Amino acid sequence: LEALGCRYLWPSEDHHGKVVPSGAKELFFPELDWTYAPAMKMRGVRVSGLPFVEWRFRLLSGGHDSPNYGHAFTKYWGRFGATKLHPEYFAMRRDGQRIPMGVEPDTAFNIAASTSRPAQFISLCPSCRTLEDQIIADWKDRDFWKRQRCVNICENDATGDNVCHCEACRALDEPPPADAKDWWECWYADRYVNLAKRVLAKAKETRPDAEVCMYAYNATEQAPRREKLTDDIIVGLVPTTFSREAISEYYRR
Secondary structure, three states: OOOOOOEEOOOOOOOOOOEEOOOOOOOOOOOOOOOOOOOOOEOOOOOOOHHHHHHHHHOOOOEOOOOOOOOOOOOHHHHHHOOOOOHHHEOOOOOOOOOOOOOOHHHHOOHHHOOOHHHHHOOEOOOOHHHHHHHHHHHHHOOOOOOOOEEEOOOOOOOHHHOOOOHHHHOOOOOOOOOOEOOEOOOOHHHHHHHHHHHHHHHHOOOOOOEEEEEEEHHHOOOOOOOOOOOOEEEEEEOOOOOHHHHHHHHHO
């Protein structure tokens, strides 16, 4: 269409875009030899259903080289916590217990309840050295791991007050920022970037082109202040306040 001088207008009510012709009576095709790479590897709107699929197609929404993302550890409590195989993988609560928030031990270690929301939302212990070994082992065990170079370490859907309170994790943190809000703890990114770097180093022993994907979400919403990100650490930004001004300021940070 670009070579013909045509362009798209806003989609009509039937969801099909209208093409405006160039108005030329004769069409001439110049000699063309060019390639195009989208500025963004992954782009799209998180929707479902046939009308939305058509809409995304019209917007040329798609991508390539998509990272492996999504809450990565929602089944870990059932595998390693409720079974008491590796309690060290999980966040230590303020009361010193490594069990999901808001539950009692008799409930936490009930296998039948190990898939409940508290169990799925439990935070990890980023300072745990055996945890990174488990993450790498799970990555390798997947049938498609040789084709998926991105290791998913996106934390569970847990808020900042649900992070690990052990001394080793707290040693990875920076003090809360001056504008920190007591009701929304979101400045723990340093500890998770530290975990990302350790996982990445081990993944590169197998795949030199390995990447890791983490979230800037809930406890990790604000950028790290000590740890430095590298190009092979992919971060999914999930800000809390969705206004144009807030989003613009968040990206500038």
